Amino acid sequence: MLYLDNAATTPLRPEVLEAMMPYLTERFGNPSSHHTVGEDAADALADARARVARVLGLRASDIVFTSGGTEANNLAVKGIAIGAREHRGARHVVTTPIEHESILESVGYLERIHGFDATRVPVDHVGRVDPDAVARALRDDTALVSIGYANNEVGTVQDVAALAAVARERGVPVHIDAVQAAGWLPLSAAELGVDAISLAGHKLGAPKGTGVLGVRGRIPLEPLLHGGGQERGRRSGTEDVAGAVGLATALELAEADRAEASARVTVIRDRFVARVLTTVPTSELTGDPVHRLPGTASFTFAGTSGEAVLLELERRGVVSSSGSACAAGSDEPSHVLLAMGIAPEVAQTAVRFTFPHRLRQPLDAVADAVAASVSAVQSGG
Structure with a gap:
């Protein structure tokens, strides 16, 4: 996992x-x-x-x-x-x-x-x-x-x-x-x-x-x-x-590892984002593409349910989330995405991936799991 x-x-x-x-x-x-x-x-x-x-x-x-x-x-x-x-x-x-x-x-x-x-x-x-x-x-x-x-x-x-x-x-x-x-x-x-x-x-x-x-x-x-x-x-x-x-x-x-970890994880994050955006036609990156945390990649997948995508990802060994853990269990779309002008039906498809400071390996397999999970949800399983 x-x-x-x-x-x-x-x-x-x-x-x-x-x-x-x-x-x-x-x-x-x-x-x-x-x-x-x-x-x-x-x-x-x-x-x-x-x-x-x-x-x-x-x-x-x-x-x-x-x-x-x-x-x-x-x-x-x-x-x-x-x-x-x-x-x-x-x-x-x-x-x-x-x-x-x-x-x-x-x-x-x-x-x-x-x-x-x-x-x-x-x-x-x-x-x-x-x-x-x-x-x-x-x-x-x-x-x-x-x-x-x-x-x-x-x-x-x-x-x-x-x-x-x-x-x-x-x-x-x-x-x-x-x-x-x-x-x-x-x-x-x-x-x-x-x-x-x-x-x-x-x-x-x-x-x-x-x-x-x-x-x-x-x-x-x-x-x-x-x-x-x-x-x-x-x-x-x-x-x-x-x-x-x-x-x-x-x-x-x-703090001692901050500069090195930020630089290293940014490279891995950017490669992961690019692969998801390339392999999942309905994907959209949310948040600022440049001014963003090194350890955060968040997407919407129009035409899906974010919760359904998360379940499919967990079946494939990847644990992520649909947004803030403090709002877990809410059926309401994210107030953050709504404030950014994202439509409610799209906001409810959001999935967030947040990475550890010690991440060192590329996440190509995770990006492929995202593509497979979104496809499974869109096709009804």
Whole structure:
């Protein structure tokens, strides 16, 4: 079985498990406890925080460990927006219609419960956001711009530096969802010009249930979880020390190999895309053909059902997906594809292939399996 759904999750890296194991066994202390066992855990947590901060180009005090990318995005959108309202009366947020549900639903929450206005800047037919459109959307009371660095369904990569620059001119904080970008694209908040960045460990070979929000200390952040005051009061709850160590280890490993892996997988991806487009007459590549994640190839196959194609592929030993795992089970066409102007009946034929960082072999056999699967569905089996 060949697993090509790495945007959904990745296997735990052996080095990560090894780094975590002491904190799952004999070094089990609560980092808030004031004795030697707790202090040992606190030291490990502080080390993990510093290691993550180095990759993100932030201070260690800027790092908030969370339960995953969804919580990190919720904390960023709600926490920064409500913090801005409390400090300067801001009541407006800017995002796009192709974001992960954790951003879109957080923005909707701000509208429904807290009376915020929201502008969802449209994207073009490949999912790119125009910085000028973001500039036009900004208001004097804009609290936050929140945009995905790379889309989780089609892989389109945004020009984050340009988008951040227009917001910075107006003094508006920028948050990016970098969950899919980590390991493939540069993550330095300083170089990107952003104020907050979300990550999820399980996209990098760390465990599920681990995440990070990096947010500059000068940005007011209203906590969503209250209680013990952990994470400098920004996220209460006893920290998962083993998870933090695992995430830091996975992030460092991915960053060390990033340039080489991105270049290598891009070549394999482009060969795979070309073969699918050549051998499947009804295939269309979705997302930006140039500005896209190295590890993502997504298609529509008009006249089929995406779910039926996936079943045929699995029969042939290939596991992939129809889009975001967070929307699995929904009969509705992808909101991302619809926002890009793709017709609903075509959007429902989408299939996404997402590759591991360690991919080294061409995927010609997978492309042939795609052609055979689409043909089987079109012919009724």
